[in-house]
Amino acid sequence: xxxxxxxxxxxxxxxxxxxxxxxxxxxxxxxxxxxxxxxxxxxxxxxxxxxxxxxxxxxxxxxxxxxxxxxxxxxxxxxxxxxxxxxxxxxxxxxxxxxxxxxxxxxxxxxxxxxxxxxxxxxxxxxxxxxxxxxxxxxxxxxxxxxxxxxxxxxxxxxxxxxxxxxxxxxxxxxxxxxxxxxxxxxxxxxxxxxxxxxxxxxxxxxxxxxxxxxxxxxxxxxxxxxxxxxxxxxxxxxxxxxxxxxxxxxxxxxxxxxxxxxxxxxxxxxxxxxxxxxxxxxxxxxxxxxxxxxxxxxxxxxxxxxxxxxxxxxxxxxxxxxxxxxxxxxxxxxxxxxxxxxxxxxx
Amino acid sequence: xxxxxxxxxxxxxxxxxxxxxxxxxxxxxxxxxxxxxxxxxxxxxxxxxxxxxxxxxxxxxxxxxxxxxxxxxxxxxxxxxxxxxxxxxxxxxxxxxxxxxxxxxxxxxxxxxxxxxxxxxxxxxxxxxxxxxxxxxxxxxxxxxxxxxxxxxxxxxxxxxxxxxxxxxxxxxxxxxxxxxxxxxxxxxxxxxxxxxxxxxxxxxxxxxxxxxxxxxxxxxxxxxxxxxxxxxxxxxxxxxxxxxxxxxxxxxxxxxxxxxxxxxxxxxxxxxxxxxxxxxxxxxxxxxxxxxxxxxxxxxxxxxxxxxxxxxxxxxxxxxxxxxxxxxxxxxxxxxxxxxxxxxxxxxxxxxxxxxxxxxxxxxxxxxxxxxxxxxxxxxx
Ligand SMILES: Cc1cc2nc3c(=O)[nH]c(=O)nc-3n(C[C@H](O)[C@H](O)[C@H](O)COP(=O)(O)OP(=O)(O)OC[C@H]3O[C@@H](n4cnc5c(N)ncnc54)[C@H](O)[C@@H]3O)c2cc1C
Numbered sequence: 001x002x003x004x005x006x007x008x009x010x011x012x013x014x015x016x017x018x019x020x021x022x023x024x025x026x027x028x029x030x031x032x033x034x035x036x037x038x039x040x041x042x043x044x045x046x047x048x049x050x051x052x053x054x055x056x057x058x059x060x061x062x063x064x065x066x067x068x069x070x071x072x073x074x075x076x077x078x079x080x081x082x083x084x085x086x087x088x089x090x091x092x093x094x095x096x097x098x099x100x101x102x103x104x105x106x107x108x109x110x111x112x113x114x115x116x117x118x119x120x121x122x123x124x125x126x127x128x129x130x131x132x133x134x135x136x137x138x139x140x141x142x143x144x145x146x147x148x149x150x151x152x153x154x155x156x157x158x159x160x161x162x163x164x165x166x167x168x169x170x171x172x173x174x175x176x177x178x179x180x181x182x183x184x185x186x187x188x189x190x191x192x193x194x195x196x197x198x199x200x201x202x203x204x205x206x207x208x209x210x211x212x213x214x215x216x217x218x219x220x221x222x223x224x225x226x227x228x229x230x231x232x233x234x235x236x237x238x239x240x241x242x243x244x245x246x247x248x249x250x251x252x253x254x255x256x257x258x259x260x261x262x263x264x265x266x267x268x269x270x271x272x273x274x275x276x277x278x279x280x281x282x283x284x285x286x287x288x289x290x291x292x293x294x295x296x297x298x299x300x301x302x303x304x305x306x307x308x309x310x311x312x313x314x315x316x317x318x319x320x321x322x323x324x325x326x327x328x329x330x331x332x333x334x335x336x337x338x339x340x341x342x343x344x345x346x347x348x
Numbered sequence: 349x350x351x352x353x354x355x356x357x358x359x360x361x362x363x364x365x366x367x368x369x370x371x372x373x374x375x376x377x378x379x380x381x382x383x384x385x386x387x388x389x390x391x392x393x394x395x396x397x398x399x400x401x402x403x404x405x406x407x408x409x410x411x412x413x414x415x416x417x418x419x420x421x422x423x424x425x426x427x428x429x430x431x432x433x434x435x436x437x438x439x440x441x442x443x444x445x446x447x448x449x450x451x452x453x454x455x456x457x458x459x460x461x462x463x464x465x466x467x468x469x470x471x472x473x474x475x476x477x478x479x480x481x482x483x484x485x486x487x488x489x490x491x492x493x494x495x496x497x498x499x500x501x502x503x504x505x506x507x508x509x510x511x512x513x514x515x516x517x518x519x520x521x522x523x524x525x526x527x528x529x530x531x532x533x534x535x536x537x538x539x540x541x542x543x544x545x546x547x548x549x550x551x552x553x554x555x556x557x558x559x560x561x562x563x564x565x566x567x568x569x570x571x572x573x574x575x576x577x578x579x580x581x582x583x584x585x586x587x588x589x590x591x592x593x594x595x596x597x598x599x600x601x602x603x604x605x606x607x608x609x610x611x612x613x614x615x616x617x618x619x620x621x622x623x624x625x626x627x628x629x630x631x632x633x634x635x636x637x638x639x640x641x642x643x644x645x646x647x648x649x650x651x652x653x654x655x656x657x658x659x660x661x662x663x664x665x666x667x668x669x670x671x672x673x674x675x676x677x678x679x680x681x682x683x684x685x686x687x688x689x690x691x692x693x694x695x696x697x698x699x700x701x702x703x704x705x706x707x708x709x710x711x712x713x714x715x716x717x718x719x720x721x722x723x724x725x726x727x728x729x730x
Contacts (some may be wrong), residue, residue, distance in 0.1 A: 209351050212726060234726035240723060241663045248646055249639035252356040264638065271635040282620055317628055324631030328622035332612035336434045339638050341369065 003044055004062030010038045013072035014213075022301050025075030026161040030126060035076050035099070035160030040215075041076060047086035048095055054085070063254035066196050067247075070203025070309075075162065075299045077101050077123040079196035084131040087192060091142040091178035104190040104313055109134035112263035113171040116144055122310070124165030125153050129175065133189055140186045143174040160301070164330065165218050190260045192268045192312035195257075197249040198269035201277050201309050204302045206282040207245040209297060212239060218288055232287060239283040246276040256342075264341035267319040274310035281306045322348045351725070354660050355666050356358050356642050363423035370431040373404060380438055383694035387609035387701045390602050391563050393517055394438035395472075401432075401439075402472030407446050410452060416467030422652040426645065430601040436609055440514060440563075446467045448596045449522055450477035456540070456581030456589055465520070465542065466544035479509040479523030479543070479567065480590065483596030488720050490534045490587065494569065495526040502576035503527075503541065503551075505569045506689025515565040515713070523544055524586050527579070538586035541578045548572070558703040592656060597713055599647040599661035604640040605710055612639075612680055612700050613678045613695035618671035626682045633675055659726040666719040669710040676702040 016034040017139035025031060038044065046062050048054020057065075066079045077099060084102040087096040089218040095206040101123050114134045119168050121130060126145050127318035134143045147153070150167040158164045180188065215235055226232050253269035281303040285292050312314065338344045353427050377400065385392060401407050409425035411417020418424070429447075450469045468474035485491045494507025509515075511522060521543045528537035544551065544664055549572035552563035581589050611633050618626045643664050650657040679699055680687070687700035712714050724730050 027592065104671055206353070213729060216729070217627050219659075227729050233729050234717065234720040236727065236729060237666075237720035237723035240351060241667050241728060243351055244660070244663050245643065245667060246640055248354045248643045252639075253640040255356050255358065264634070268635040268638040271632060272639040297407075316632070320628045320631030320635060321624060323634045324622065324627030324629065327615050327630050327634060328618055328627055329620055331619075332615040334636060335611065336608075337613065339634065339641065340430070340434075 003061045003064055005043065005055070005061050008041050009038075009043055009065050009068045009078075010072075012041060012043075013068060015075055015152040019070050019298055019301075022073060022075055022298075027164075028138055028161075031076060033148040034074070038078055039097075043315050044085060044100075046080040048089040052089050052092075052094065054089060054095070059254040059257035060251075063187075063199050063251050066254075067206075067250075068198030070200030070305070071207045071308060073160075073207075073305055075129065079200060080122045081194070083187065083192040083196050084129075087131055087142055087189065088144060088182075089327055090181055090184065093142065093144055093176040093255050096129050096144070096175070098212045099123065099126060100129040100131060101127040102189055102193060103130055104167045104193055105132060105139070106186060107132055107134040109136040109141055109143075109196060110171075111176070114145070114171050115170050115172070116348075117166060120156075120164045121167055121310075123163045124167050125155055126163060130167065131189070133186060134174075134177070135186065140180045141177050141186075143177040145169065145172065145174050149173075153205070154298075158312070160304040160308045162305070162308065164312075184259055185261045186262055190313055191259050194265050194270040194319070195253055196197050196248075197309045197313050198246070198253060198266075200275040201273040202247040202250045203245070203279045204306050205239075205246050205273075205276060205311075208280060208299065208302045208306075209239050209243045209337065210286045211302075212236060212287050219289070226287075235283055235287055239280055239287075242276040242280045242283070246273040246280075249273065259343060260343065261347040262345065264323060264338055264348065265343075267314075269274060269346070270314055270317075271316045271319045271323075275314035277306035279309040288342060350730075352659060354643055354646045356488075358644050359423045359427060360421070360643060363427050366424055366427045368433060370406070370428055371435075374431065378435065381436065381438075381480045382697075383436075383605070383609060383613050384697040385438070387698040388438065388440075389433060389436060389609070390443050390608050391440050391561070391705075392438030393514070394434070395441045395475075395517075398442040398472035400472070401442070401727055402470060405624040407442060407472050408466065408470030411450055411466060411470060415450075415454065415462050416470035417450075418470075422648045423645075426601070428604070432599055433605045434608060441475050441524055442469070442472050442518060443602075444478055444514065445474060446464055446518075447600065448478070449592050450551060451596055452522065452540075452593050453542075453580060455592070458577065460577065461580065462573075467721075470725050474520070474548055475482055475514065475518040476517045477512050477518040477521045477545075479512055479515075479525075479570075480510055480520040481511045481699075483510050487715055488709060489524070490538070490591070492524060492526060492538070494523065496539070496574065496578075498527075499573075503574040505541070505572040507566040507569050509569075512567050512711075513563045513564045515545065515567050516554050518545055520569065522580065524590055527583055534692065535587040537584060540580045540584050540586045540589050541574060542580055543569075543572065543574065543578070545675040547574075556690070557705075558707070559701060560638075563650040565699075590660065591604045595651065595656055595658045595661045596716070598665040598719075599651070599657060600642055601641065601644055603665045603713070604637065604644070606705070607702050608637070610676055610679045610695070610698045613698045614683060617685065617695040618683060629678050629682050633678065636673065637670050640664060640671065643692055644668075659723065660715075662719040662722045662726075666715060666716050666723070669716065672709045673706045676706050 408417035
């Protein structure tokens with residue numbers, strides 16, 4: 001049973017998202033009605049405290065929202081807005097109305113103004129606001145920027161044709177700025193994005209597992225449904241395993257919701273979900289045969305996202321290198337306590 | 349089809365408090381063991397160590413006090429066993445008795461059987477082995493032929509078990525045997541019996557394995573006279589009982605930690621100067637261990653709530669075994685160390701041991717094809 005928040009999300013998506021809508025989004029058409037329903041439902045404010053006008057859902061509850069967003073391949077920055085608002089609220093900045101996204105990059109802060117380029121910003125140009133970090137010396141600040149204040153904006157697309165834009169700022173005055181609280185550091189937004197992607201990947205994997213099992217039950221070769229072949233059953237079993245592993249690991253990361261620089265459950269979830277995305281997509285395509293390679297059949301909406309999301313907010317290799325580096329620096333004896341506790345003694 | 353997802357459940361604090369106690373105990377007790385000995389993992393036999401654990405009250409954790417147990421949660425047991433495995437402690441003597449025999453006797457046994465068999469298990473003094481496989485029955489367990497026939501004194505046992513881990517060191521075997529002839533229903537007519545391995549007519553012959561060790565055995569029964577109360581649970585319900593037992597057997601941390609010794613020796617061998625490939629692979633291994641552990645803990649919560657998590661246990665075992673088998677291969681591929689039986693280089697020795705034993709990880713307790721078959725059936729695909 002999904003919690004109330006996820007049920008709300010599921011209802012909106014079921015009602016609003018169709019193949020036609022996904023195709024329009026592929027062509028760059030913004031699903032205005034879908035977004036309006038999402039923002040009216042308060043989902044983007046899930047992780048914001050009630051005192052600040054939010055819903056005060058737990059990270060555990062928010063996991064299912066992000067999961068469902070992935071399961072429906074929702075072509076809107078819901079999870080970006082949700083986590084951006086969380087960080088704003090953590091820094092006591094009021095969450096603005098409109099579309100807010102986040103960037104993993106860090107700007108330079110001087111005399112209260114920020115400069116630099118933000119690459120790979122999800123729905124950056126379409127958004128009204130961007131949450132990013134800005135650094136002055138060693139001190140990191142959270143800044144809220146107006147996208148329209150960018151001096152240049154380049155539209156870029158990932159493989160799922162989701163906008164991943166580059167916006168450049170030059171001595172821009174942020175809408176709001178606040179120092180990061182002590183439990184967050186310069187990797188917080190990267191971790192926040194990675195956390196969201198791990199849940200979306202889990203949702204998309206769940207969906208392609210279901211699609212694949214259903215297809216294998218319908219497609220007949222050699223006079224029977226291909227699911228009757230043991231070879232196919234064994235492949236679907238492996239696909240299901242990947243889906244469950246990614247799910248539990250992402251759920252764990254949300255449960256821990258630990259953005260500390262030495263914690264590991266978010267990096268783990270991103271590594272695991274990214275690897276499961278690779279294996280799972282390959283299995284689903286293999287079992288679908290040629291039909292899964294067509295534009296007509298919907299598998300690609302999910303596999304193109306899986307291939308994109310696994311690389312965003314840190315690939316499996318990026319995060320594995322971070323973990324491995326911490327282990328090699330701190331020695332073998334640091335590994336088991338890191339796995340069973342809250343991460344490494346020192347920053348990863 | 350609805351994919352049965354597994355939500356994470358954290359280990360409760362009262363179980364977590366045991367962790368440091370176990371670590372402290374292990375530091376004083378076994379920190380001088382060589383890396384090579386640690387690599388034995390749950391194949392390392394040391395009855396003195398098992399008795400010491402019994403004295404610490406770290407066996408029979410979930411068993412009621414009445415039978416010598418601790419009446420604690422499945423989480424408490426989880427914390428203790430994962431610490432033992434991570435440290436490479438020699439747990440083989442009591443492992444099977446504590447993991448599945450005691451819970452099985454508690455669940456299906458009579459009051460007399462519980463009072464007789466369980467307390468010595470909790471003390472680390474009584475060891476059990478699993479008699480399922482036979483020369484002609486591996487994956488197709490329902491085809492077993494060993495049979496127990498009713499006579500005036502109880503049951504007369506004839507037949508042969510094979511690959512029986514630890515039989516040469518154990519006091520008892522819990523065996524799946526035929527108690528009525530095969531019929532239309534392949535899963536009917538089987539029962540579980542407790543066999544005292546000292547009885548006349550039982551012969552045990554150790555079988556040397558690929559690495560030169562003798563952990564498993566051939567066990568032959570020739571007119572072995574069992575008492576009438578040798579049957580555990582219901583006559584004819586052996587198959588169903590074995591299936592319930594498998595959830596305990598397949599979901600634990602021993603299904604993905606068998607190669608942890610080489611993660612440790614590799615990490616120390618590459619040290620601070622690790623190159624990018626080594627860092628990445630070590631990081632991946634850490635991540636996968638963390639994720640499989642999350643699943644395994646979530647399954648423990650299902651065991652704690654009395655559910656039967658066979659489907660998820662099959663997922664953990666299949667992925668965990670593949671992972672345990674991959675680790676020595678990774679270690680070999682990222683560092684130029686030639687594996688050595690004996691060399692004084694801990695990494696070379698651990699590597700040599702694990703490369704040779706890794707193939708067994710996905711055989712013992714059920715092969716990957718059988719596990720994936722169970723997963724597919726659970727999804728309604730067959
Ligand atoms: C180290 C070790 C310890 C063990 N300890 C014990 C123990 O204590 N007690 C005990 O009872 N047993 C024990 N076993 C035995 C173990 O349970 C069996 O090895 C296992 O069940 C497989 O049986 P098998 O070896 O006869 O292989 P087989 O069943 O002959 O299988 C050979 C191959 O055929 C495949 N196969 C078989 N049937 C099918 C099918 N229907 N569909 C697709 N593929 C199939 C298998 O997956 C495998 O790849 C142990 C084994 C090992 C290696």
